[in-house]
Amino acid sequence: MKTKWVVLLLTLLMAAGFAFTASAEVGVTDDEIVIGSHLDLSGPIAGWGTQAKLGMEMRAKECNDAGGIHGRKIRLVIEDNAYDPKKAIMVTNKLIARDKVFMFVGNMGSPTAGATKPLISGKKIPQIFPITAASLFFDPYDRYSFGGWVPYYDQVRAAVKWFVENKGYTKIGMMYQDDEMGHIMMKGLKDQLAVHGLEVAAAESYKRGATDFSSQMAKLKKADVELVCLGTVIRETVGGVKEAKKLNWDVDMVCFSPGYNSYVVGLCLKAGFSPDGLYATGQSNYVYPDSELESIREFCKKHKEWYGKDPDLPTSAGWGGMDYFIKVAEKAGPDLTREKWIDTAESYGVYKDPIFGGVDVEFTSEQHQGAFDAILSQVKNNKFVKIADVSFRD
Numbered sequence: 598m599k600t601k602w603v604v605l606l607l608t609l610l611m612a613a614g615f616a617f618t619a620s621a622e623v624g625v626t627d628d629e630i631v632i633g634s635h636l637d638l639s640g641p642i643a644g645w646g647t648q649a650k651l652g653m654e655m656r657a658k659e660c661n662d663a664g665g666i667h668g669r670k671i672r673l674v675i676e677d678n679a680y681d682p683k684k685a686i687m688v689t690n691k692l693i694a695r696d697k698v699f700m701f702v703g704n705m706g707s708p709t710a711g712a713t714k715p716l717i718s719g720k721k722i723p724q725i726f727p728i729t730a731a732s733l734f735f736d737p738y739d740r741y742s743f744g745g746w747v748p749y750y751d752q753v754r755a756a757v758k759w760f761v762e763n764k765g766y767t768k769i770g771m772m773y774q775d776d777e778m779g780h781i782m783m784k785g786l787k788d789q790l791a792v793h794g795l796e797v798a799a800a801e802s803y804k805r806g807a808t809d810f811s812s813q814m815a816k817l818k819k820a821d822v823e824l825v826c827l828g829t830v831i832r833e834t835v836g837g838v839k840e841a842k843k844l845n846w847d848v849d850m851v852c853f854s855p856g857y858n859s860y861v862v863g864l865c866l867k868a869g870f871s872p873d874g875l876y877a878t879g880q881s882n883y884v885y886p887d888s889e890l891e892s893i894r895e896f897c898k899k900h901k902e903w904y905g906k907d908p909d910l911p912t913s914a915g916w917g918g919m920d921y922f923i924k925v926a927e928k929a930g931p932d933l934t935r936e937k938w939i940d941t942a943e944s945y946g947v948y949k950d951p952i953f954g955g956v957d958v959e960f961t962s963e964q965h966q967g968a969f970d971a972i973l974s975q976v977k978n979n980k981f982v983k984i985a986d987v988s989f990r991d
Contacts (some may be wrong), residue, residue, distance in 0.1 A: 622934045624699025628947075629672045630933070632657075632922065633698030635688050635713070636705040636728070640680035644860065645894060645911040646705055649728055650675055651904055652915025653703055656811045657845075658903075660923050667931040671923075678705065682712035689713040693720060700724065700935060703918040707731040707778070718742050723935055725942075726918030728911070730854050732781070735965040737950035740939060745918065745958055749778060752853045752878040753785030753826060754989035755971045760851070761793050766823040770799035772813045772837055773828030782853065789989055796921045796967075803833070814840035818848070827852040835864045838872055851876035857883075858910050862979050871979055878971040881955030883981040884913050892952045915952050921948055921958070956986070 624631040634653065636646035657671040665671065674696045676688035685706075692698050693716075700723040704710035710727040714734060717724045717939060718741040726745035727734050730752070735744040747755075760766045771786050773779035779802065786798055799820035801813035814837060817825055825848055827837050834856035852861070857877040865872040884892060886897040886907055888944040896916075900908040926933060929941040948958040958967040972986040 599627045600838060621700065623697050625669070625933050627669070629670050630926070631672050631674060631696060631698045632919075633674050633676075633689075633692035633696060633701050634705075635676045635678040635685050635692070635701075635709065636703070637680040638675075638677035638711070640678075640865040642706065645728070645858075646677075646741060648909050648911035649703060649915035651900070652908065652912035652917075653919045654771050654915075655900060655912075656905065656916045656919035656923065660887060660919075666923060666926045667933070669933075678709045680706050680709055681935070682708050685709035685713050689716055693717075695721065699933075700720070700922070700938065702726060702922050703728050703758045703915055705729070707733075710734070714739075714742055719789055721935065723939055723942075726914075726921060728914055728918075730964075731777070735820050735967070738963065738965060743942065743960055743967060745921065745967045746914075747854070747878075747880050747956065747968045747971045748966065749828075749853055749967055750785040750788075751989065752971050753782050753828075754789040756851050756876070756878050756973060757789040757824075757826070758792075758991075759973055759985060759987045760824050760849070761795070764823075764849070766849075767795055768820070768822045769795070769824045769826065770797065770801075770817045770820055770822035771811065771826040771828055771959075772801050772803065772817060773826075774830065774833065775802040775804055778830075778855070779828040782826070786826055790990040792989075801840065807833070808836065810836045810840050813837075814844060814846070818844055818846050821840075824848065825850045830855040831858065831860045832864065834861050834875075835868065835872075838865060838875055839868060839870065841915050842870055849874070849876065851878070854880070859883075859979065862976060862981075866979065872976045873979065875960075875976045877974050877976075877981060878982070878987065879910070879974065879981075880968060881910075881913060881917075881950060881953035881972060882983050883974065884908050884910055884953065885980060890952075890954055893954075911923070917950060917953070917955065920951070924948065954983075 631701045638646045659668045678685035705728040707729040725743040729745045730749045732748045834852045856877040925942045929937050943962045956970045973987045
């Protein structure tokens with residue numbers, strides 16, 4: 598009889614233990630929350646990836662130094678995707694199976710983060726603020742996938758609306774990359790011009806990897822456009838501006854988030870000319886140590902003290918994604934689960950960037966785009982300076 602009671606007791610204890618284990622959330626312990634991310638740390642956009650990594654680490658350290666989230670410290674596990682979709686899938690499987698991450702923050706690159714999106718969502722793991730403005734992360738709606746950055750389409754529409762209404766332009770053209778990014782930007786241009794009863798005055802495409810933009814810019818000049826929209830990335834933005842200067846063409850030009858970075862300015866200066874006058878859209882004010890915003894100056898000072906160098910725009914992107922995760926996790930309470938984090942994010946309301954003066958972000962149970970508006974800046978004295986808050990929804 599005694600043996601039977603012992604067996605019964607052990608059985609009950611084992612069952613209780615199993616129930617506790619089954620109810621515990623993956624990636625969450627009494628002491629830590631494990632967050633995963635894959636960034637380009639060795640490939641063609643490693644300059645962005647390494648800075649985004651520092652931003653994520655900086656925000657995690659700030660949180661941990663302040664006691665964590667309901668007593669739990671953040672443990673970041675960041676892998677290199679080398680901007681290679683196959684490697685991105687490999688490291689994502691590792692982060693899920695071996696590191697057992699609670700969720701993903703800031704996966705980087707449209708082709709790489711896009712390749713891992715269905716894998717992550719398929720396992721019902723939240724993924725937020727991918728470092729890309731591609732719409733595939735929120736359209737169609739996916740409960741486990743959140744955007745967070747202003748999409749290319751919205752950026753183009755917001756900028757074009759501002760130029761039509763504030764400068765009276767009616768002849769607007771575009772030079773764009775012949776791929777998904779360029780095509781969605783072109784759609785934004787067409788759709789916004791239609792609102793004003795206008796049509797695209799001229800459009801010239803180029804293949805990815807092109808280095809000569811002389812014919813495209815010559816044709817746009819011949820069409821006598823008043824504004825050139827640049828559906829370009831870094832080197833292509835520089836190439837477009839350079840060709841306009843070669844043609845002695847004093848025309849307004851606006852690029853979008855792929856060209857809104859210090860690399861564009863640096864490459865222009867290296868090529869022997871200033872990009873002053875170039876407009877660009879983005880999600881926040883640029884990160885300069887001498888910024889007009891005290892919050893940015895303080896951020897830069899801390900970053901320099903901790904890491905020995907100044908931050909750049911990707912740093913603020915990494916920091917911002919982590920900050921949003923932290924804010925929602927704090928509001929979700931100590932009993933943290935993936936489903937509870939998502940429910941809290943969808944009811945959180947408007948998230949306001951506390952440092953960089955960025956646009957409002959809000960998710961709901963019906964949309965995970967998050968950000969719809971943009972900031973328009975212009976290069977002055979080789980620095981991006983905010984001109985206006987822009988939106989096509991007004």
